[in-house]
């Protein structure tokens with residue numbers, strides 16, 4: 001599959017955007033990303049998250065007026081990284097809810113485990129395009145800033161839709177094809193998405209759009225912070 005099939009772009013954003021996905025085969029790119037997150041850039045995500053505010057901003061999404069996980073007994077943090085979203089999910093989910101978290105990088109899983117120190121979470125090494133879970137296993141899924149590591153979003157979205165129960169909810173966060181998004185893409189060696197195109201592809205994969213979410217009113221006014229959408233398994 002060619003890279004970025006649904007977003008032919010031009011201009012400064014396109015010039016700035018990382019070309020790693022176009023320059024490597026998918027298996028080579030995946031190994032490169034795994035090494036990237038296993039290494040220093042992955043170790044620094046807690047620090048960079050503090051500097052950019054993302055550590056705190058995650059808490060503005062996982063709450064009653066945002067992505068509400070009350071009543072969800074089985075929750076998945078897809079591409080959990082250092083456990084940033086898992087931490088808020090544990091805080092807001094019911095006390096008897098179980099959280100499953102996976103990541104491609106073993107080191108990120110170790111970092112998440114060390115951070116959370118909770119028996120309610122199970123950590124597993126897995127690839128978003130081939131999930132080791134049965135159909136309809138989860139009531140809610142959070143997938144934060146992972147889909148941009150796939151040249152084609154469909155295999156990942158199909159897997160997320162498959163493991164969600166019908167009616168289950170998904171919080172999807174992706175790097176957007178804006179200038180700031182292109183700079184993030186360059187830093188984290190990922191692609192960007194066009195908001196409208198991504199919603200169409202989600203629908204195609206059985207994930208119905210519910211609403212756009214923003215970190216804050218300021219982010220919404222300035223259209224900053226990336227694509228953050230709540231979807232429902234059709």
Ligand SMILES: C[S@@+](CC[C@H](N)C(=O)[O-])C[C@H]1O[C@@H](n2cnc3c(N)ncnc32)[C@H](O)[C@@H]1O
Nearest residue numbers: 037079080081084103104105127128144145149
């Ligand atoms: C930018 S971090 C986001 C981490 C976390 N979701 C957050 O928002 O803080 C991206 C994470 O996705 C993981 N990742 C990248 N490609 C993946 C894939 N194909 N399957 C599973 N995880 C992947 C990386 O190892 C990394 O931990």
